[in-house]
Amino acid sequence: MNPRALGAWALAGVTIALATGNPVYRVLVLLCALNILIALRRPGISVRGLIVALIVAAAIAIATTTLASHTGVHAFLVLPAGIPVIGGRLTLEAAFFGLSTGIGIAAAVLAAAPLSLVLEPHALVDALPAALARTGAAIGTALNLIPGIARSATEIRDAQRMRGWRSRRVREWPDLAVPVVLTALEGSITLAEAMEARGYGSGTRTHYTADVWHRADIVVAASAVAAAAFFVALRISGVISDWYPFPDVTAPPVSIAGVVSCLALAAPLLVWRR
Amino acid sequence: MTVASLRRFTYRYPNAGQPALDRVDLDVPDGITLVAGASGSGKSSLLRVFNGLVPHFHGGTVSGFAEVCGRDVVTTPTRVLATEVGFVFQDPELQAVYPSVERDVAFGLENIGAAPALMHRRVGEALEVAGIAHLRGRAVATLSGGERQRLAIAGVLAMRPRLVVLDEPLSQLDDQGAAALVATLIDLAKQGTAIVVAEHRFEKLARVPGRRIAIGGGRTVSTDAPAVVPAALVRPPVVTARPQPTGTVAWRVDHLATGPAHTPVLEGVTLEGRRGEVVALVGPNGGGKTTLLRTLAGLLTPISGTVQRAPGRVAFLPQNPMALLHRASVAAEIAWTVRRDDRSARDAAGLINELGLTHIAHRDPRDLSSGERQRAAIAAVLAGSPQIALLDEPTRGMDDGSRDALCRVVLRMRAAGCSIVLATHDMNLARSVADRVVSAGAGVVSELVAAGVA
Numbered sequence: 001m002n003p004r005a006l007g008a009w010a011l012a013g014v015t016i017a018l019a020t021g022n023p024v025y026r027v028l029v030l031l032c033a034l035n036i037l038i039a040l041r042r043p044g045i046s047v048r049g050l051i052v053a054l055i056v057a058a059a060i061a062i063a064t065t066t067l068a069s070h071t072g073v074h075a076f077l078v079l080p081a082g083i084p085v086i087g088g089r090l091t092l093e094a095a096f097f098g099l100s101t102g103i104g105i106a107a108a109v110l111a112a113a114p115l116s117l118v119l120e121p122h123a124l125v126d127a128l129p130a131a132l133a134r135t136g137a138a139i140g141t142a143l144n145l146i147p148g149i150a151r152s153a154t155e156i157r158d159a160q161r162m163r164g165w166r167s168r169r170v171r172e173w174p175d176l177a178v179p180v181v182l183t184a185l186e187g188s189i190t191l192a193e194a195m196e197a198r199g200y201g202s203g204t205r206t207h208y209t210a211d212v213w214h215r216a217d218i219v220v221a222a223s224a225v226a227a228a229a230f231f232v233a234l235r236i237s238g239v240i241s242d243w244y245p246f247p248d249v250t251a252p253p254v255s256i257a258g259v260v261s262c263l264a265l266a267a268p269l270l271v272w273r274r
Numbered sequence: 275m276t277v278a279s280l281r282r283f284t285y286r287y288p289n290a291g292q293p294a295l296d297r298v299d300l301d302v303p304d305g306i307t308l309v310a311g312a313s314g315s316g317k318s319s320l321l322r323v324f325n326g327l328v329p330h331f332h333g334g335t336v337s338g339f340a341e342v343c344g345r346d347v348v349t350t351p352t353r354v355l356a357t358e359v360g361f362v363f364q365d366p367e368l369q370a371v372y373p374s375v376e377r378d379v380a381f382g383l384e385n386i387g388a389a390p391a392l393m394h395r396r397v398g399e400a401l402e403v404a405g406i407a408h409l410r411g412r413a414v415a416t417l418s419g420g421e422r423q424r425l426a427i428a429g430v431l432a433m434r435p436r437l438v439v440l441d442e443p444l445s446q447l448d449d450q451g452a453a454a455l456v457a458t459l460i461d462l463a464k465q466g467t468a469i470v471v472a473e474h475r476f477e478k479l480a481r482v483p484g485r486r487i488a489i490g491g492g493r494t495v496s497t498d499a500p501a502v503v504p505a506a507l508v509r510p511p512v513v514t515a516r517p518q519p520t521g522t523v524a525w526r527v528d529h530l531a532t533g534p535a536h537t538p539v540l541e542g543v544t545l546e547g548r549r550g551e552v553v554a555l556v557g558p559n560g561g562g563k564t565t566l567l568r569t570l571a572g573l574l575t576p577i578s579g580t581v582q583r584a585p586g587r588v589a590f591l592p593q594n595p596m597a598l599l600h601r602a603s604v605a606a607e608i609a610w611t612v613r614r615d616d617r618s619a620r621d622a623a624g625l626i627n628e629l630g631l632t633h634i635a636h637r638d639p640r641d642l643s644s645g646e647r648q649r650a651a652i653a654a655v656l657a658g659s660p661q662i663a664l665l666d667e668p669t670r671g672m673d674d675g676s677r678d679a680l681c682r683v684v685l686r687m688r689a690a691g692c693s694i695v696l697a698t699h700d701m702n703l704a705r706s707v708a709d710r711v712v713s714a715g716a717g718v719v720s721e722l723v724a725a726g727v728a
Binding site for chain 2: 120121122141147152156158159160161163164175178179182183186187190191194196197198200201202203204205206207208210
């Protein structure tokens with residue numbers, strides 16, 4: 001699995017999700033991304049937290065649009081006009097618009113999510129363009145510190161517990177937090193020193209591992225780029241039309257060409273295996 | 275040939291009153307140079323001059339002259355000196371940059387823009403010389419402390435340095451690991467790499483040929499023969515004979531299986547310790563010493579079997595002293611442990627004195643050297659009157675004087691009826707204070723000798 005191929009796929013998914021307000025295409029992107037996440041995620045990684053967060057985000061989008069917009073013909077509830085902001089007619093149109101926005105957010109986030117949930121962190125760092133190599137090494141190093149911090153946090157909690165520290169007293173929490181933070185800081189300073197001592201920042205960096213492109217990677221990257229380019233072209237030429245529920249809600253228009261280009265995003269499911 | 279030389283080199287850390295290095299005159303020739311010095315002697319600062327971390331990374335002020343491999347240290351940045359000088363830091367946990375072994379060894383080469391083909395060749399060679407060719411495909415997180423140290427050495431060797439500097443490389447190794455490392459260093463020196471090693475524990479370096487330099491108060495006090503190194507080689511035990519412990523049982527484990535994450539590291543352990551008894555726990559890295567201590571402390575729930583402890587406070591010293599030091603001063607640290615016990619607070623002053631901490635009692639633990647931190651941590655856990663004391667590698671980073679002080683404290687607590695368990699690599703410590711020596715390794719625990727100090 002080439003990290004840059006996955007990067008190209010994610011970029012294509014985000015582009016399609018944001019290129020149109022039409023919820024049909026957004027749902028298709030969302031479904032492709034969700035399936036890829038579930039099929040290809042790193043061992044031990046759970047997507048449940050992300051999904052819950054996205055449902056909450058979508059619910060907030062629906063609630064705020066419904067309560068604040070008051071436009072559209074199908075009112076399902078009328079709140080007393082005296083209430084600031086939310087007072088007035090609540091319409092089906094506004095609710096649908098909120099739903100479409102929520103799906104758009106979820107589709108874009110899920111399309112980008114494989115970068116962190118499918119790739120190993122250092123693979124992502126390697127995939128950064130050469131201009132960001134310095135940043136990349138710094139991020140990689142920071143990621144590498146995390147297990148150490150978790151380990152020292154356990155060690156610190158143990159040590160303080162043995163000296164009579166009790167987690168139930170909020171007043172005593174700093175006695176745990178302060179050494180954890182200071183130890184982490186000290187660890188990162190030591191690591192910075194070690195990196196400096198190994199010539200970090202000397203100038204042009206090279207990469208130990210060459211970027212390997214297998215046929216499957218090329219298929220994924222090419223199909224994703226083609227799908228996004230095709231979709232954007234359809235959007236510009238007007239074949240794919242936007243969707244807007246106001247003033248009277250209608251079913252979103254669907255173009256076969258648009259659906260096909262969205263489905264091309266499912267290519268990783270066919271050619272990549274974890 | 276001289277690889278590095280310092281002339282009247284003086285260095286002060288930012289905002290420090292006393293210089294860390296005071297008019298040092300020194301020549302480092304080819305071969306191996308051993309640097310000995312107590313905690314806070316300026317040893318770590320001296321080592322950092324060789325690759326310019328002092329003054330470039332740490333700041334502060336310098337005077338005098340320092341030259342390494344023909345370059346002026348004060349005007350050459352560390353990243354340039356890095357091509358000539360390899361530095362292996364004290365803590366192997368905090369040196370790996372990448373998560374895979376192979377990749378991490380290549381880090382230095384990537385930094386100087388080496389071509390991939392050259393990198394692959396050099397990485398292979400470096401892994402070979404460091405004796406870890408078999409670990410090539412492994413993830414760094416799965417390595418033991420000793421393996422990580424070898425990884426750090428491989429990373430340094432891949433750069434083909436002229437000089438390799440190692441800061442207390444033996445402090446975390448068992449005897450076997452230490453012997454293997456010493457053999458590697460001797461080989462490297464034969465092949466023309468100059469080596470500087472700083473250590474407290476000279477007994478492990480006794481067979482290493484090379485020059486010995488002692489440093490104290492920021493000054494190199496002597497630069498001659500091995501005989502000059504103060505209190506260096508094997509020391510006599512502090513106490514030679516004392517009555518057998520006859521106290522009641524303070525702790526007992528029965529048919530114990532224990533380990534982190536429900537994976538047994540030790541199985542079928544039955545063992546007990548009495549009041550007024552010192553048990554030394556020895557064994558290789560990863561053998562389960564720490565696991566057993568944590569189980570005794572009640573921090574780890576046994577997978578099967580039972581753990582019993584007599585009532586009373588249990589003092590626990592973790593391997594990393596900074597895990598517990600967080601107050602503004604050493605004295606406040608000790609007061610925090612005994613905060614619910616007025617009488618103990620009064621006794622604490624005696625403990626501070628015993629461990630030689632009086633002159634640094636008001637200082638922030640984070641400003642202390644690693645050996646001083648270790649003593650501060652010991653004082654912090656042993657303050658008051660614990661019934662059981664569990665100490666994990668208590669002599670880590672300690673010089674001989676501090677170790678003697680620790681031995682005296684342990685023996686005093688023993689006399690007061692405390693039951694003490696020490697996990698240690700330091701056989702001298704075990705011989706000096708332990709009533710029994712118990713070995714943990716290969717999943718089992720076995721009694722080595724009945725009475726350590728016969």
